[in-house]
Amino acid sequence: MNRVILLNHNKYGLGVKDMIRRIVTSPHPALRIVAKEATEINEQIKTIAQDLEDTLEVNIRKAVGLSANQINECYRIIAFIDIETRKIESIINPKIIYYSKDDLVLGKESCLSYPGVSKYITRPREIIVEGYSKMGNPVKYSMTDYQARIVCHEVDHLFGKCKVGISK
């Protein structure tokens, strides 16, 4: 059981329950699992997406994104901060349909699941990612630079391959 009920007094006021989940750390096996497509966006999937957003929100001083693997769920779901609006978004079944393979940038990354580790990782400067919102609507985002880096990092997790935690 890693579901914990916390009261989030800051954002919503007293008494509103957020589902804050424990973030697993290496060598937890969930970090190496290839997550499954959500074949339908049912209550279970919506709940995982919401929990991921809530868990990111309480960790926002030290994290900019989370993947479902990191809360020990095996579906393709990510949450991340929109660095312009500071809002937390999630994508179900995210798929990177374009990346700028001739325009790459090197940047430092770390990960709550690999505490104390940071690495320089090459990422595309620009990506287009599509998937579904937690309401079940199709979404498509074009992202650049740090925003693209965040989403690339989270999508790697869904393949069980966080580059921060892999030695090569």
Ligand SMILES: [Zn+2]
């Ligand atoms: Zn990570």
